[in-house]
Amino acid sequence: MTSYITVSQFGLIDSIAPCSRSAGASSGGGGMSGPADDRLVFNATWHDERAALLRHFVLSYYVDDGTLELFEPKLRRVFLRRSAVDTVAADDLWVGARLNVFGRQVELTDYGTEVTRRLLSQRTQRTLAIVKPDGVANLGHILNAITLHGLKVTQARMVRLTRAEAETFYAEHAARTFFPKLVEYMTSGPVVALELLGRDAVARWRQMMGPTDSEAARRDVPDSIRAQYGTDKTLNAVHGSDGAEAAAREIPFFFPAERDAPRPRGSVELCGSSTCAVVRPHIVRDGLLGQLLAALQAADSDLQITGLELQWLTEARAREFLEPYRGAVAEFPALAAELASGPAVALALRWPCQGADAVEAFRRVVGPRDPAIAALLRPQSLRAKFGRDRVRNALHCTDLADDGPLECRFFFGGEES
Numbered sequence: 001m002t003s004y005i006t007v008s009q010f011g012l013i014d015s016i017a018p019c020s021r022s023a024g025a026s027s028g029g030g031g032m033s034g035p036a037d038d039r040l041v042f043n044a045t046w047h048d049e050r051a052a053l054l055r056h057f058v059l060s061y062y063v064d065d066g067t068l069e070l071f072e073p074k075l076r077r078v079f080l081r082r083s084a085v086d087t088v089a090a091d092d093l094w095v096g097a098r099l100n101v102f103g104r105q106v107e108l109t110d111y112g113t114e115v116t117r118r119l120l121s122q123r124t125q126r127t128l129a130i131v132k133p134d135g136v137a138n139l140g141h142i143l144n145a146i147t148l149h150g151l152k153v154t155q156a157r158m159v160r161l162t163r164a165e166a167e168t169f170y171a172e173h174a175a176r177t178f179f180p181k182l183v184e185y186m187t188s189g190p191v192v193a194l195e196l197l198g199r200d201a202v203a204r205w206r207q208m209m210g211p212t213d214s215e216a217a218r219r220d221v222p223d224s225i226r227a228q229y230g231t232d233k234t235l236n237a238v239h240g241s242d243g244a245e246a247a248a249r250e251i252p253f254f255f256p257a258e259r260d261a262p263r264p265r266g267s268v269e270l271c272g273s274s275t276c277a278v279v280r281p282h283i284v285r286d287g288l289l290g291q292l293l294a295a296l297q298a299a300d301s302d303l304q305i306t307g308l309e310l311q312w313l314t315e316a317r318a319r320e321f322l323e324p325y326r327g328a329v330a331e332f333p334a335l336a337a338e339l340a341s342g343p344a345v346a347l348a349l350r351w352p353c354q355g356a357d358a359v360e361a362f363r364r365v366v367g368p369r370d371p372a373i374a375a376l377l378r379p380q381s382l383r384a385k386f387g388r389d390r391v392r393n394a395l396h397c398t399d400l401a402d403d404g405p406l407e408c409r410f411f412f413g414g415e416e417s
């Protein structure tokens with residue numbers, strides 16, 4: 001779990017006082033202590049599936065001891081008394097974040113105080129990154145570099161841009177001589193769109209990318225992403241928003257707030273050699289997603305990722321996905337709870353050279369279900385390297401050959417080309 005921040009780390013004040021709430025938020029926060037406490041306050045919602053109700057809360061995070069309180073303004077009552085919640089740390093708090101509060105997915109919808117807004121808006125800046133078609137083969141390494149630089153991946157989707165989408169996205173370059181080549185390149189294969197979050201994310205990601213021209217990058221900034229994974233001026237592995245305004249425009253292009261709004265289509269191509277994998281939330285939480293994907297991509301150059309999406313399943317969806325294991329696997333309830341405990345990364349994989357045996361071949365890459373047994377029998381397998389126990393065993397992979405496309409559809413339903 002990420003480390004706690006302290007008020008002194010904010011370098012600000014020694015008291016965080018509540019102030020006027022933004023529209024829609026209730027004032028007060030029953031059960032909260034006086035105005036001199038150190039807390040971060042948010043408006044939050046929780047979709048109560050049993051009551052089929054979206055419930056609204058004021059969430060207070062007490063910086064001094066990392067405890068959390070939920071107040072329900074509508075009913076004027078404390079819903080969760082100030083408690084230690086070991087699945088939530090200060091670094092997990094930003095508008096748009098979803099938290100696991102004792103198994104409930106609580107979403108932070110707005111800042112609850114101006115002080116919270118001032119403290120967090122700079123340290124939770126967002127930017128759009130794109131891993132371009134020539135960068136996708138090194139997706140794992142690029143994601144690992146992002147994590148090592150302290151940026152969080154808060155949304156991720158692999159998409160296949162149409163010509164019209166690429167032209168719209170790069171419209172500012174329409175008059176440039178390189179434009180047709182740029183559009184051809186961006187539509188030549190799947191790309192992975194990422195929303196990155198962190199302090200000065202826009203500038204930091206651009207610094208990590210390096211100069212536009214990959215040759216110049218190799219000469220001047222050899223440890224930059226473009227130096228390592230780019231080819232030339234056009235084929236340069238990654239994109240980054242060039243400012244906060246551009247980020248605010250570009251993020252919704254790939255990740256619109258409205259569920260049904262138009263967005264580039266997913267890239268999934270299903271066939272007989274398709275299989276599905278789900279990187280479990282504990283890997284994402286521990287910042288190991290990049291390392292695991294790098295190991296997966298290194299397993300065989302013919303193994304292709306054709307679909308990828310960061311998704312946080314509700315417990316009901318997690319149980320639905322794992323239904324075939326109910327009664328057959330003793331850990332079923334724990335597996336479902338883990339799968340719903342935070343964002344997971346669904347992958348659609350294609351392994352053409354393995355044909356109909358792709359599912360079985362990929363299971364060998366993943367290794368036995370129990371990481372302790374995997375360490376003995378298949379020490380190079382993903383579960384031997386990244387698994388912790390029979391529940392937190394790094395990733396799910398399709399069991400039966402016929403189920404590959406079926407499981408892919410569960411996550412990427414209807415998106416395949």
Ligand SMILES: Nc1ncnc2c1ncn2[C@@H]1O[C@H](COP(=O)(O)OP(=O)(O)OP(=O)(O)O)[C@@H](O)[C@H]1O
Binds near residue numbers: 233
């Ligand atoms: N002179 C050029 N010749 C060929 N392609 C170019 C040239 N300049 C830019 N490009 C391509 O167009 C993209 C957009 O150009 P821009 O000037 O915005 O570069 P950038 O800001 O470094 O990259 P990006 O916008 O992709 O993050 C570049 O990333 C590159 O793929």
